[in-house]
Amino acid sequence: MKKLTVLFMLLVLAVCSVFPAGSETAMERLTDEQLVSYYNNSVFVGDSITAQLLVYVREQQQKDSHFFEGVKFLTAQSYFLYTASRKNLRSGAANLKYRGREMPLCAILKEMKPPKAFILLGVNDYIGEQIEKGIGYDERILDLAAEYSPDTEIIFESLTPVTPAFCRKKDYRTLWDEYNKALKDMCETRGAGYVDIASRLKDEDGYLHKDYSSDGKYHLNPKGLKLWIDALLDYAQTQYELGLWAPEDHV
Amino acid sequence: MNKKHGLWLIALLLIAVTLAGCQSSTENAPEAAALPLREAIESALTDKENLVAYTADDLTDLMGILPEDYTEALFLMGSDSLSGREIIAARAKDSASLKKITEALNNYLAQRQQETRNYLPDAYKLQTQAKVETKNLTAVLIVGAHSAEETKAFLAGE
Incomplete structure (x- = not known):
C-alpha cells in the first residue's frame, strides 16, 4: 500500500511538471471593479444608441457611484459617422456639443485629450449600404485623432444588430455584418481597437434579439445595454490577457 | 403704589x-428657506418615475453650465432617452450667472430641437413646446407633456 501511495504521488508530480498550474497558462478573470478601471477618463462617442448607454450608466451610478466613474459621453441624436469624420461642423445636421458649444469631434478630442475614445456610429448613415465610404470615414477619424490628439487611442465598436422589422425593405442584417467585418479588418490593419458588441445581442438568425430591443428597430433596452457593458468588460479582460494593460492595483 | x-x-x-x-x-x-432643488422639482412633476439624474459634469459638458455659476443644479433625463423628457434647473449665484445659465439652456434647447427635428417627431414636438423660464435667481427648462404646468408649479415655490 505504501509503495502504491508513493507511486501515486510520483505520478501526480510528473503530471504537474508536464501541465503547469492553471494560473500560468490561463490568466485569472479580473474583478469588474478592476476591469471598469480600464475605462477611466475615456470618452464614448455616438448617436442615440450611445445616448442610451449614457442613461444606463448614470442609472447604475445611482446604485454604485464607482460604476464607470469618470467616463464621459459625447452624443447627439441622429449624429452621423460622416459628421464625425469632418474637420469642420456640418451645417443643417446634428453636431456634437462640448461645454455648450457645437464642435467637430477632432476639436473636442484636442480639448479633452482622453486616453481612449470609443466610437459607435454609422446607423444614421445606413453605412452598411456604402461600406467603402464608411471605412473611409473611419480612417479619416483615425487620421484626425492622430493629428489633434495623438495620445488618444481610438477604439471602434461594432454596429449593434437590427430587428426583422427594420429589415423589411432591405436585409440590413447582412449589410451591418459586412460593415462590421470590414471595420474589424481596418482596425487590425491600422492598429486601432475593435469591440464586438453585436454578437451577443443577436438571436439565432442574426437579428437583434427581441429581448434586447426597446423600439423594435435597433435601440437597446436595459437588458441589451447590460450586454454591451459585459462586452466592454470582456474587452478590458482581453487587453489584460494580451499584456496591453493592467489595473493599477494589480501586482 | x-x-x-x-x-x-x-x-x-x-x-x-x-x-x-x-x-x-x-x-x-x-423668508422660509427654499426646498432642496430636487425636492422642489419632484413636488412639481406630474411623473417623477423613470427619471435618471445626470451629473454636474454632464451639465458642463453638454450645456457649458459651470458649477461656479450655481448654488444648486439638477439635470434629470427620462430613462428612455428617446422620449424627449428632460428637466434642468439651476439656482444661480447672482444675476450675471443667471443670465449665463439662461443663455446656455436656450442654446441647449435649440440644439436638441435640431437633433430631433427629422428623427424623433414626438420628442421634437415636446421640445418646441418647452420654454426656459426664470424667477428670482432660478432658471428651469422642463420638457414633457405637461411642461407648462410643471414649470409654473415649480417656480411658484422659488
Whole structure:
C-alpha cells in the first residue's frame, strides 16, 4: 500500500511538471471593479444608441457611484459617422456639443485629450449600404485623432444588430455584418481597437434579439445595454490577457 | 403704589417687551428657506418615475453650465432617452450667472430641437413646446407633456 501511495504521488508530480498550474497558462478573470478601471477618463462617442448607454450608466451610478466613474459621453441624436469624420461642423445636421458649444469631434478630442475614445456610429448613415465610404470615414477619424490628439487611442465598436422589422425593405442584417467585418479588418490593419458588441445581442438568425430591443428597430433596452457593458468588460479582460494593460492595483 | 401693584407693573412691562421683541424678530426674519432643488422639482412633476439624474459634469459638458455659476443644479433625463423628457434647473449665484445659465439652456434647447427635428417627431414636438423660464435667481427648462404646468408649479415655490 505504501509503495502504491508513493507511486501515486510520483505520478501526480510528473503530471504537474508536464501541465503547469492553471494560473500560468490561463490568466485569472479580473474583478469588474478592476476591469471598469480600464475605462477611466475615456470618452464614448455616438448617436442615440450611445445616448442610451449614457442613461444606463448614470442609472447604475445611482446604485454604485464607482460604476464607470469618470467616463464621459459625447452624443447627439441622429449624429452621423460622416459628421464625425469632418474637420469642420456640418451645417443643417446634428453636431456634437462640448461645454455648450457645437464642435467637430477632432476639436473636442484636442480639448479633452482622453486616453481612449470609443466610437459607435454609422446607423444614421445606413453605412452598411456604402461600406467603402464608411471605412473611409473611419480612417479619416483615425487620421484626425492622430493629428489633434495623438495620445488618444481610438477604439471602434461594432454596429449593434437590427430587428426583422427594420429589415423589411432591405436585409440590413447582412449589410451591418459586412460593415462590421470590414471595420474589424481596418482596425487590425491600422492598429486601432475593435469591440464586438453585436454578437451577443443577436438571436439565432442574426437579428437583434427581441429581448434586447426597446423600439423594435435597433435601440437597446436595459437588458441589451447590460450586454454591451459585459462586452466592454470582456474587452478590458482581453487587453489584460494580451499584456496591453493592467489595473493599477494589480501586482 | 403698594408693593403688589409694583410687581404687577413689572410683570406687564416684561410681557410687553417680550411681545415687542417677538414681533420685531418676525418682521426681520428671512423668508422660509427654499426646498432642496430636487425636492422642489419632484413636488412639481406630474411623473417623477423613470427619471435618471445626470451629473454636474454632464451639465458642463453638454450645456457649458459651470458649477461656479450655481448654488444648486439638477439635470434629470427620462430613462428612455428617446422620449424627449428632460428637466434642468439651476439656482444661480447672482444675476450675471443667471443670465449665463439662461443663455446656455436656450442654446441647449435649440440644439436638441435640431437633433430631433427629422428623427424623433414626438420628442421634437415636446421640445418646441418647452420654454426656459426664470424667477428670482432660478432658471428651469422642463420638457414633457405637461411642461407648462410643471414649470409654473415649480417656480411658484422659488
